[in-house]
Amino acid sequence: MRFNTRAIHAGDQVDALTGAICQPIIQSSTFVQEDIGVTRGYDYSRAGNPTRTALEANLASLEGARFGHAFSSGLAALQGLMHLLKQGDHLVCSAGVYGGTWRFLTKVMAPWGLKTDFVDTADVEAVRAAFTPATRMLLVETPTNPMMRLSDIRALADLCQAHGVLLVVDNTFLSPYFQNPLDLGADVVLHSCTKYLGGHSDLIMGALMHSREDLHEALAFVQKSAGAVPGPFECFLLLRSTKTLGVRMERHFENALRVAHFLDESEAVTRVYYPGLESHPQYELAHRQMRGFGGMLSFELKDYQAARTVATHLQVFSLAESLGGVESLINHPAGMTHASVPKAEREAYGLTDALLRLSVGIEDVEDLVEDLALALAKI
Ligand SMILES: Cc1ncc(COP(=O)(O)O)c(C=O)c1O
Structure with a gap:
């Protein structure tokens, strides 16, 4: 199906119980178990919630991904990714990224033990030169905020593949409507859904989209175990927004x-x-x-x-x-x-x-x- 049809229908099923055309807001923190450990698919809303599941399927579909993971903000989504790394790992990031991303990497992650080098990712050779044996992730913002500098996603994906480095693209500025990094070889797409996906300046949320089974398991574990997830009402609002x-x-x-x-x-x-x-x-x-x-x-x-x-x-x-x-x-x-x-x-x-x-x-x-x-x- 094409973009606008997916944006309206993906994940948003007609409610089986009532026929409601809009996704119900399941505003519940916990779910009844039929026997000890026997659930109807949900046990606690930090681990999973039906409204969030609908949204995550919709977000995945927008980026042509198999999986979507919603977080409580764009920076929380970035933090979720960091849980895939360990102390001593090295990250390369676009110079000129959003100031909050820069602050998070230099003031929160660096003291914790993750080293980041900021390079002009428009220059593929500069990125290659910045890679070390410890490099695990390349984080690219294209266009950058606010200088609108672009990076060649396909060329960087080839480079990352050759070096076993995870390529993450922050696609916030263009939205999935104008650019799909996964189609160009990126491993993970990051969004501040606060921006175009939300579109009405009334919510804060972030998301990661990708198609890798191993990452799906790891990121679902991070959502459940670190806990920076959005509530059902926010999920409903975002699901409404992506339709337009x-x-x-x-x-x-x-x-x-x-x-x-x-x-x-x-x-x-x-x-x-x-x-x-x-x-x-x-x-x-x-x-x-x-x-x-x-x-x-x-x-x-x-x-x-x-x-x-x-x-x-x-x-x-x-x-x-x-x-x-x-x-x-x-x-x-x-x-x-x-x-x-x-x-x-x-x-x-x-x-x-x-x-x-x-x-x-x-x-x-x-x-x-x-x-x-x-x-x-x-x-
Ligand atoms: C490109 C980009 N990425 C990430 C973020 C962080 O998102 P949030 O404010 O939802 O945490 C922002 C916020 O302005 C942004 O502009």
Whole structure:
């Protein structure tokens, strides 16, 4: 079946008891056993819950995966993956990832005994050079947040396979509608479902999707034993949201492309970072591995003061962290989402104080362009 049909139907069976067309919210922590250890499939909602099962089947289907595992946030999904590693292992990660990912790896996992090297994963040779005999995982964010730098998933998958390294791709920015890393050879896809999958800025959740039996067992054990799982109501909300993912993504993309062209032509803007613009240095790769360019873009102004002026003079865009909701947001990465990354480190990959990031929503695009034009005129 095709994407939108799967998005609407996968995992979401008509309720056998009542005929309800929507998945019931099974808001129960525990389940009655018919005899000691004899269950009807569920014993305790940390280990498994019917609403979560429906959602996980839906999420797996979106990425063309056999298995889906829902976690209580995107970072909890990343933490779940870390339980597959042991002290002394080595991880390679894209330079310029989401600041929370950087903070988790450097401030939580490094003191625990996992060493991470951050490299430009757009450069396959640099990744090869960073691998050591202890390397177990390559974590790639493509496009990166907020510089929109791309990595060639297929080339990295070949490299990882040759070295016995697990390739994990954070596909949050594009959503499964525009990019499917597993089809390009990745082992695991990670999502912050808080973003496009949820789409309405009203829930926090994360997920891992993959097709490997061994990982399924290991990750189901992590969900049950470490416990960072979402509740049934959140699962229901996300299952409702994924049904409209395709139509939302089409509109995010259409609006973002229009906004990107507008900013590109503005005299006040020194640079626009959007893979859908021919000026993007990896435009060819974008066409090869993505089916659309999504709703995220960044742009640079002359200095911090100009960025602050624009960020605080918008009426339709809200100044807020996060992304992927129906409403448009503006973010100052250096002062907000990436504030925990030291200035020298972020500036090394182009994230300056003059950079702004947009999550282009699905409002009428003329209102978005007019809003930006008015704010840019205040500089
Ligand atoms: C690309 C990316 N990955 C992971 C995360 C973490 O997800 P969450 O906020 O759901 O924990 C974020 C959050 O902004 C993100 O942008």
